[in-house]
Amino acid sequence: MAGSQDIFDAIVMADERFHGEGYREGYEEGSSLGVMEGRQHGTLHGAKIGSEIGCYQGFAFAWKCLLHSCTTEKDSRKMKVLESLIGMIQKFPYDDPTYDKLHEDLDKIRGKFKQFCSLLNVQPDFKISAEGSGLSF
Structure with a gap:
């Protein structure tokens, strides 16, 4: 009788056993897929931020060259803001x-x-698209 009791226990407990095995297999597969999706998302998001910062940096360096020889009071204010922007970009933790x-x-x-x-009286519009990223005025 004890042998038949074990057979019935195995049948009754099969549902719980299969549930546990399915959970473990699903968890392992989900974890590996989650890591891959996380890397893809991180790479894409990082590239967007890098593109944006790079665009700001190029814009700032170009204007630094243009404003370098100007000496009016308005231009000195622009240069202060510009130097602050360049400093912030250079300190950004890439x-x-x-x-x-x-x-x-x-x-x-x-x-x-x-x-x-605003000091330059330009209306920038930074966009990231399939063709690339950049500023438009």
């Missing part, structure tokens, strides 16, 4: 994706960029 204030610093750079564009 190599540390775990930096706690990454988005805060990026927002500050965007704000300083908008301030500088």
Whole structure:
């Protein structure tokens, strides 16, 4: 009788056993897919941020060359804001994706960029598209 009891226990417990095995297999597969999707998302998001910062940097360096010889009071204010923008861009932590204030610093750079564009009386529009990224005026 004890042997037949074990057979019935195996049948009754099969549902729980299969549920546990399915959970473990699903968890392992989901974990590996999650890592791959996370890398893809991180790469894409990092590329967008890098493209945006690079565009701001190129814009700032071009204007630094253009404003270098100007000496009016308005131009000195523009140069101060421009130097501040360049300093913020150079201090941006490109190599540390775990930096706690990454988005805060990026927002500050965007704000300083908008301030500088306001001083120049230009309306920039930074866009990222399939063809590439850039500023339009």
